Amino acid sequence: MSGEVVASTEEQQEMQDTVVSPEKAEEAKLKARYPHLGTKPGGSDLLRKRLQKGQKYFDSGDYNMAKAKMKNKQLPTAAAEKTEITGDHIPTPQDLPQRKQSLVASKLTF
């Protein structure tokens, strides 16, 4: 398969007189659309974005609210259960009633 790599280099040298390499042409396209794109491509910005993958929430309350919204949880039910635990101690995020995620079987098992 190394023959194939050689061919493309030769192809590129041929094309240099009239057209730039496909990769450089794509780069020009990108620079035209995003003129402010940093000169250092694979640099820190990209990597840092990669290291911090995952949605950030303001705090754990924000996270739990977002999860509740996703599951269409009934908030009144949560309030009713809450009365059982407050008064005894300060509730922690773990105490907050959370309907246990009903285990949905993977569709690969069907």
Add this chain to the structure above:
Amino acid sequence: MAGAGGGGNDVQWCFSQVKGAIDDDVAEADIISTVEFNHSGELLATGDKGGRVVIFQQETENKSQPQCRSEYNVYSTFQSHEPEFDYLKSLEIEEKINKIRWLPQKNAAQFLLSTNDKTIKLWKISERDKRPEGYNLKEEDGRYRDAATITTLRVPVFRPMDLMVEASPRRVFANAHTYHINSISVNSDNETYLSADDLRVNLWHLEITDRSFNIVDIKPANMEELTEVITAAEFHPHQCNTFVYSSSKGTIRLCDMRASALCDKHSKLFEEPEDPSNRSFFSEIISSISDVKFSHNGRYMMTRDYLSVKIWDLNMENRPVETYQVHEYLRSKLCSLYENDCIFDKFECCWNGNDSVVMTGSYNNFFRMLDRSQRRDVTLEASRESCKPRQVLKPRRVCAGGKRKKDEISVDSLDFNKKILHTAWHPQENIIAVATTNNLYIFQEKVN
């Protein structure tokens, strides 16, 4: 360049099975994130974005009917990881299973390691086909008997029952990774394994969960100076002191744990010199290695970057011995692939049992079989339209430009949402598992 056959000695591939829902509306949890055969090939495990593991077992072959190929049926399924919340960083920890690795079988039970971004778990999968009956103090349903009514004594006996497969978590290896785990690899010593995140590689003992040794740390003192991350890591199949890790800059470092406790200084650095005149904005991004796999014989390793697969001889660091283009026609589409983030897709690759053929995925549910010994390659498709039992897969061709021939598909018609990132090859036979977004296809060699 494209050959008619693929998979060594003119193997023809046929459809065997497909698992998963047919509907186009894919729930996020159903996205398959890892596929792995065990060491005998009898078991096939998949992990998904919902944190679930499904294990399939190959049926014992029917010797009287050799044409009837053994099928893979569901053996066990369990919830491996749950979503968590990192309170310190206010970040969600996904339950997605990044990797599954099987341990070699030592007794009747099977063991596998499964990992999400932060926590690795050792699961024991065991069979139960007998249960004790005839207790003296308990009824069959478990209720306790009134002691006063017991007048005779009997010996409980084991009676056969319907096979039950149980999965139980035996070890939880947590809190050792600040960054996201991308790889786990079991050592040939069957006692240790490594886990790698973006900046560090840790060594664990399978029995010990409260301690982990850091063996590679590429975190710079000042994060502003960060230029590369670790993308994959693997132990050598036979040398328990050797492992490799690949980087986002397209290099692979081989380390020897006998040299020092901290393997920041590599023993070998594998890097192909780049032609500086060809350098573009995309060069570094497409050179990032998404997967690295040792050959079964331990003499070679394969790396996958965005556009190609490279085979390296462990004795030669300055360039790969073989390079295969996976989908070169995408080079002229890099701008749009950067805009839709596809350029960051992480494709895996795998070897066949005797290291003569390698396989990797592409877009449009295409996957590529690259025959090293015959210098041929073929593009096949995992599609619901080729799902008749034992239907032979037809080679696919992509037209890069110019006049499109009859059976070809043009680059612009490719569906970039249909990506095959995960594939696995049975360790001995010509059976392959190919994962599309939410379906698992099993193909087998055509038997005449």
